[in-house]
Amino acid sequence: MKTHVHTIVFLSIFTIFLLTTAFISLSSIGPLEQNKTARNLVTSLYFKDPKVQRDAAKGKLKIHPDRFATDVLSYLNPYINYPLIALVFSVLLNVLSLTLLKRNENLAGSLLMCAALASIFTIIPPIIQAISGYVLIEKDKLNTSIP
Known part of the structure; x- marks a missing residue:
């Protein structure tokens, strides 16, 4: 695995943790x-x-x-259920992206971008997901432009 893939795996796991924490805190609000x-x-x-x-x-x-x-x-x-559903959907897309990362980095990057859209109402996770998705999609262009 390349170093950028290791970084993206770490960031995805961290994002899953953040989204799960947000889900727990939002669902504990009650009526x-x-x-x-x-x-x-x-x-x-x-x-x-x-x-x-x-x-x-x-x-x-x-x-x-x-x-x-x-x-x-x-x-x-x-x-209140709509953000909860969006958080679960974002976590599922993150997990799916992690499982597809070795086979198809472009698809994994696209799934991370979709996960960023699903969690747009949070602050940090969509930024991490969008940057990770962009790096996976544009990795060939990024690698050729660096001397």
Whole structure:
């Protein structure tokens, strides 16, 4: 194996670890309506709305902040599954890319690019995946340009 392949294997394993950690932390949030951090965030955003500030100054709030937070969070709660599915899909593409790395580096690089798209809402994993995928796809061009 070439040294760039060893580096990509290490980076892929590290990325799988990061994505698994993100999955565990995101799935441990539980129902958003019961999450204090999410509730406080929505309530603070509610009070930053100029119309709410005017209504609060007049003493005529149309909806109580707790009710607003409950409504918003219960609406958003079903959508928490989409990032979880994307994380699992990204991990599966990473594992598939690792298994195909010895046979077809271009396909492995393309799968890493797809995994980067699936995990785009995270920060570090898509950067690592995109760079690794680019190196695998463009390795022939990179090797010929280096003297």
